[in-house]
Amino acid sequence: MEQNKTSFELLNDPFLNKGTAFTLDERERYGLVGLLPPYVQTLEEQVKQAYLNYQGQHDDVARRHYLMNLFSRNRTLFYALFADHVAEFMPVVYDPVIAQDIKRYSEFYIEPQNAVFLDATRPQDIESALKLGADGRDIDIIVVTDAEGILGIGDWGTNGVEISVGKLMVYTAAAGIDPARVLPVVIDAGTNRQSLLDDPMYLGTRHTRIDDDTYYSFLDKFVQEAERQFPNLYLHFEDFGRSHAAVLLDKYADTYPVFNDDIEGTGIITLAGILGALNITGGKLLDQRYLCFGAGTAGCGIAERVYQEMVDNGLSEEEARSHFYLIDKQGLLFDDMSDLTEKQRPFARKRSEFANADKLTTLQAVVDEIHPTIMVGTSTMSGAFTEDVVRSMAAHCERPMIFPLSNPTELAEAKAKDLIEWTDGKALVATGIPSEPIEYKGVSYEIGQANNALIYPGLGLGVIAAHSRLLTDTMISQAAHSLGGIVDASKPGAAVLPPVSKLTEFSHTVAMAVAKQAIKEGLNRVDIPDVEEAVRSHTWTPRYDD
Numbered sequence: 001m002e003q004n005k006t007s008f009e010l011l012n013d014p015f016l017n018k019g020t021a022f023t024l025d026e027r028e029r030y031g032l033v034g035l036l037p038p039y040v041q042t043l044e045e046q047v048k049q050a051y052l053n054y055q056g057q058h059d060d061v062a063r064r065h066y067l068m069n070l071f072s073r074n075r076t077l078f079y080a081l082f083a084d085h086v087a088e089f090m091p092v093v094y095d096p097v098i099a100q101d102i103k104r105y106s107e108f109y110i111e112p113q114n115a116v117f118l119d120a121t122r123p124q125d126i127e128s129a130l131k132l133g134a135d136g137r138d139i140d141i142i143v144v145t146d147a148e149g150i151l152g153i154g155d156w157g158t159n160g161v162e163i164s165v166g167k168l169m170v171y172t173a174a175a176g177i178d179p180a181r182v183l184p185v186v187i188d189a190g191t192n193r194q195s196l197l198d199d200p201m202y203l204g205t206r207h208t209r210i211d212d213d214t215y216y217s218f219l220d221k222f223v224q225e226a227e228r229q230f231p232n233l234y235l236h237f238e239d240f241g242r243s244h245a246a247v248l249l250d251k252y253a254d255t256y257p258v259f260n261d262d263i264e265g266t267g268i269i270t271l272a273g274i275l276g277a278l279n280i281t282g283g284k285l286l287d288q289r290y291l292c293f294g295a296g297t298a299g300c301g302i303a304e305r306v307y308q309e310m311v312d313n314g315l316s317e318e319e320a321r322s323h324f325y326l327i328d329k330q331g332l333l334f335d336d337m338s339d340l341t342e343k344q345r346p347f348a349r350k351r352s353e354f355a356n357a358d359k360l361t362t363l364q365a366v367v368d369e370i371h372p373t374i375m376v377g378t379s380t381m382s383g384a385f386t387e388d389v390v391r392s393m394a395a396h397c398e399r400p401m402i403f404p405l406s407n408p409t410e411l412a413e414a415k416a417k418d419l420i421e422w423t424d425g426k427a428l429v430a431t432g433i434p435s436e437p438i439e440y441k442g443v444s445y446e447i448g449q450a451n452n453a454l455i456y457p458g459l460g461l462g463v464i465a466a467h468s469r470l471l472t473d474t475m476i477s478q479a480a481h482s483l484g485g486i487v488d489a490s491k492p493g494a495a496v497l498p499p500v501s502k503l504t505e506f507s508h509t510v511a512m513a514v515a516k517q518a519i520k521e522g523l524n525r526v527d528i529p530d531v532e533e534a535v536r537s538h539t540w541t542p543r544y545d546d
């Protein structure tokens with residue numbers, strides 16, 4: 001432990017603080033005698049006490065704030081408690097409760113949680129802000145957001161810092177990433193949400209989003225400076241807006257180990273869910289017709305991953321494309337539309353393929369026409385997968401895969417319970433937020449959570465354990481395949497993905513698969529004689545050391 005801290009600096013440093021668990025000897029040595037209640041608690045006693053306190057909170061937001069306060073005071077205690085209650089705490093520290101907190105960030109604000117706050121109009125601050133934020137720590141992972149597309153709730157400006165903090169919490173809880181080696185960053189590039197600009201309490205800059213030239217030049221400076229200061233950095237982009245997310249990923253992916261969670265993480269977990277569903281039905285990927293509803297960052301990211309899997313399975317690019325149908329606000333996307341995004345264009349269909357092309361402007365019309373076998377919702381259109389749509393799909397497909405992935409809860413395209421009932425138990429369902437098992441006609445249907453949180457922690461651990469120079473397509477593909485075989489597919493009502501309660505176990509499996517592939521591709525920047533050992537040595541456990 002560092003000796004150069006004053007008594008209160010030590011008690012206020014969440015990476016070093018042990019609170020009542022400082023031993024009598026440590027209290028003597030670090031000038032803490034008289035500053036703590038006299039009884040020395042063990043970590044186990046602290047965890048027990050904290051959990052009782054947690055249970056006494058009156059609602060989800062209060063429970064979240066209790067945990068966030070603990071996190072701000074003492075990282076070891078926070079993660080020791082989290083480790084005992086992973087499935088219970090995930091929805092509270094992460095999605096969906098995090099969404100409520102982001103909307104009211106300024107109102108609830110108490111302290112900055114060791115995040116770095118960058119103002120995109122002030123590139124001159126980047127270097128020193130990153131340095132001050134790291135405070136001498138080696139940083140392996142940065143989660144950065146500009147908060148233009150937080151979950152499905154849109155542009156939240158500086159408030160989005162919570163998503164960077166929250167995603168990093170999951171890295172540690174799931175994959176054991178050392179919480180002292182991570183840095184949450186928010187880039188405040190303004191906000192187009194008028195209610196924030198009008199709010200006297202808002203803690204962000206008071207202007208609309210800056211122009212693209214200033215924006216990209218700032219991002220460039222940020223990426224290069226972060227890479228320069230932290231040579232083993234894995235840079236995770238989260239919740240950027242649709243017009244920037246893919247551009248930034250494509251710009252840096254061949255140079256640095258960067259990752260876009262909404263594009264790549266969501267692509268991997270959804271492909272894993274599809275592979276899990278095929279494992280249950282015995283069906284083949286190449287027999288599927290894929291319908292994307294909401295072809296934005298996540299929708300196109302997933303389509304791209306599933307498409308790549310088809311190509312890897314031997315289809316030509318053209319054959320593979322023919323399995324995909326994308327719907328966005330315009331309806332089914334056609335190649336004669338002038339407002340397609342770069343990522344939508346390759347999947348756009350020709351009007352000449354359909355006798356009634358001009359009528360294919362609604363989800364219902366498209367489902368009736370193309371008879372999809374997979375339908376993935378990333379539209380933020382609450383309830384869009386209606387009973388009529390779902391019944392039409394199920395009429396032409398024995399076991400439809402239906403994944404309403406929009407977050408948070410109130411934006412999901414359908415509820416798992418309705419999907420099971422409308423399809424008489426035939427649908428293979430995965431949702432973005434956690435769903436309880438559905439009891440239907442004597443079977444308990446487990447609902448997989450197709451949320452990128454099930455994959456990005458293991459993926460990141462694999463990349464940093466291998467000291468990989470890049471995150472490649474094959475590493476991503478290995479991650480998607482590594483989840484296979486964890487679910488017992490023969491059990492009636494089996495989920496398409498493994499449960500969140502096993503998150504820590506399978507994150508290790510994912511990390512191993514990813515690290516091995518990185519080494520196979522020669523991307524490791526240091527010699528790695530033993531992959532298992534490399535992964536283990538990057539895995540932190542919450543425990544007090546002197």
Ligand SMILES: NC(=O)c1ccc[n+]([C@@H]2O[C@H](COP(=O)([O-])OP(=O)(O)OC[C@H]3O[C@@H](n4cnc5c(N)ncnc54)[C@H](O)[C@@H]3O)[C@@H](O)[C@H]2O)c1
Nearest residue numbers: 151152242294295296297298328329379406407432451452
């Ligand atoms: N489960 C997960 O892991 C996961 C991961 C990423 C995103 N998501 C969710 O997916 C949703 C979209 O996120 P995103 O980052 O892709 O946002 P985005 O804004 O990039 O994409 C949303 C797309 O939906 C389209 N859309 C909006 N209304 C529509 C309508 N009525 N009909 C058809 N299309 C419509 C938009 O035009 C846009 O292209 C969010 O709710 C987000 O929480 C889930």
Ligand SMILES: O=C(O)C[C@H](O)C(=O)O
Nearest residue numbers: 095151152262407451452
């Ligand atoms: O944050 C989540 O729950 C998943 C995803 O990254 C999203 O943006 O919805």
Ligand SMILES: [Mn+2]
Nearest residue numbers: 151238239262
């Ligand atoms: Mn996201």
